[in-house]
Amino acid sequence: MRRKDSTSVFDEKSKIIAADFFRDLRNRICSEFEQIENTQNQTRHRDMPAGEFSRKVWHHADEDGTPGGGGEISLMKGRVFEKVGVNISTIHGHFSPAFRAQIPGAEENNGAFWASGISLVAHMRSPKVPAVHMNLRMIVTAKHWLGGGADLTPMLPSPQDKTDFHASLKECCDRHDPKYYDEFSAWCDRYFFLPHRDEPRGVGGIFYDYIDTGDWDKDFAFSKDVGNTFLDIYPKLVRRHMNEEWSDEERHTQLVKRGRYVEFNLIHDRGTQFGLKTGGNIDAILMSMPPEVIWE
Secondary structure, eight states: OOOSOOSOSOOHHHHHHHHHHHHHHHHHHHHHHHHHHHHOOOGGGTTSOOOOOEEEEEEEEOTTSOEEEEEEEEEEOOSSEEEEEEEEEEEEEEOOHHHHTTSTTSGGGTTEEEEEEEEEEEEESSTTSOEEEEEEEEEESSSEEEEEEEEEEOSSOOHHHHHHHHHHHHHHHHTTOTTHHHHHHHHHHHHSEETTTTEESSSEEEEEEEEOOSOHHHHHHHHHHHHHHHHHHHHHHHHHHTTOOOOHHHHHHHHHHHHHHHHHHHHTOHHHHHHHHTTOOHHHHGGGSOSSOOOO
16 A cells, blocks of 8 residues: 655645756757767767767656656767766655665655756766766755756866866856855865775866755756756867877876776765665666776
8 A cells, every 4th residue: 555645745846847957958968969979070089970879768666666757868979978878867755764864854754755857977088078977956855955066077187177167167156156166166075085095086066965045946046057057068178178189098097087986986976875775777877887997
């Protein structure tokens, strides 16, 4: 028998608005990335076919087998994007008793939750083009909040890329709250850090969670701006470097650096843990893994 509990009375209209935006952002990102694939002119891979996204639908079931939404994996392997995944999902169900204590508001309603979001990881063929991660999410239990962010992981040092990426995110934050950038940039630096190696994963960006100021429209406008800002700045960085030549030594450096990415996502990443503990799709959860990596 289905339990008579539910997520908070948070209105269904806002859930639909959020899920629709995540889908629309996914569509626009995939379109932009495919355009980049079609304009690549780097000598080493000029004769490779341009990549195109493929889609895979998956379905979520609650712990008792009741259907609970699902998601879509969009995956492309091309001549610029060696592997890029752009995932969206909207699921509902119940957190396990062991996990719900870690989630705000989950114990107040028998672990019932609703969650929607978009998650992107791009591993680039050229070591001169930085890898990137972006995600946005909305979660509803007895409480509701927004989270997300974007962070850059260069394979080779590029001070200008770091400056431009952070400047773009700062402008985004400043449009909504002058305190956001300093707070969320510092949060990003703390979060995307590998303590077992005592080193950061990349050059940062912004990371935020549990955003609920009491004005959902205002809060969601910020999350939308983060997604749109990412779509504006990251393709510019890709186009800046994608036609540059690189050496075998630079490629080797890239593959070693990717190992750090794997270590963080498997050991420390909260999104990975959330997906595994809510019965998420394994292919979607591990989409962030690079196609080739070296450990020395």
